[in-house]
Amino acid sequence: MELWSLLPVPVQSLIATVLIILPLLGVVAWYTYAERKVIGYMQVRIGPNRVGWRGLLQPIADALKLMMKEIIIPTQANKQLFLIAPMISIIPALAAWAVIPFDAGLVLADINAGLLYVLAMTSLGVYGVIIAGWASNSKYAFLGSLRAAAQIVAYEIAMGFALVGVLVAAGSLNFSAIVMAQQGGVWHWFWLPLLPLFGVYYISGVAETNRAPFDVAEGESEIVAGFHVEYSGMAFAIFFLAEYANMVLIAMLTTLMFFGGWLSPFQGIPVLESLFAGVPGIIWLLIKTFFFMFTFLWLRATFPRYRYDQIMRLGWKVFIPITIVWILVVALAVVFEVSPWWSATA
């Protein structure tokens, strides 16, 4: 500990950054494996099972294969933008993790504007998609990026309103404060008083990451792969990484804002609370996050793709009215200090 505080601050943050990003990349890599395995079993297949024990080394094999592949740059493509687009996708997807708290006090950058920063970072992701589709100079890529852009901005509004509801309830932009505002066991977490906002946020998160059933931007059967049809090898892998990093991020944010982050679900329950008192907060956080990551895969295996007009109708005509009404409801509840969530003592 003393040695740690002796290190210059940039070195400290460099070490902490690596300690966050490396496990994150590991989670992302094996998330792709989990996806193939989970969807495989849901469709009564067994999924990858050749590389390593039960296919556990499949992500490494995939990464090596992609590394050895040619990165094709189409002649008609806008070369600089074509190469920059994947970077613009992944940098915000990773950078948002700088403010995520993993346990009480276990956070790299404990800034007051944490949620604002994450909202800004996740909003930047859409530029990667638009630039990729434009720079490819291919019809399918262009159509895919148009669809993706319109869809992402439509759901970003619903998502932003849902976040405003969380802010009203928590009274802070700081993630640690948002989690601490949910203390008191599973019924005090915000998913209950903010239930409609939780639903809107999670579904918008699925739509924002262009995941099934909202994956018209990729639409394999109609526009082949959408905005990244012209990308190959490692350039494609970056888009892939960004998509999965964003999914993990959405799962983590859902946990932090609606499911009490690192808090134990048994707070205030007589026997269970002491029984599980020894479990570190990060374990609870990871259990909850992994559950939401699983639901992403579950959705993909269960639902057929939405039609584009249905997607836009859901975003504009259903989600936005719901969130506006519920923001007012929550604001009233906060002003009148409705217990048990906003009682005067809390």
Add this chain to the structure above:
Amino acid sequence: MLDNYLHILIFILVASLISIAPPILGSLLGPRRAYAEKDSPYECGFAAFENARMQFDVRYYLVAILFIVFDLEIAFLFPWAIVVKELGMAGFMAMFVFLGILVVGFIYEWKKGALEWE
């Protein structure tokens, strides 16, 4: 306090490195055997007969404009949301009026058909 923003800056720099490294690695390890057909835009088995810079539906443009309006509203709501508890009823009523005007605009564009998509 400023340390926190230094952490973020370094985090973003590391993230940038991670985004640059794989394509460089890929271009070093991978082959580069270009020919005209491979480097042409993707098409399902025939030569592309139309430029990709084509006309597109004006609705996409409309959605982008509506997005700017609503996203700005959200930006206005953020500071209010933090302090609504301290402001009490007066703060709630002020934002109620603001949201009311927003909803009137929303209903207008709904009735005008700006949200229709067929």
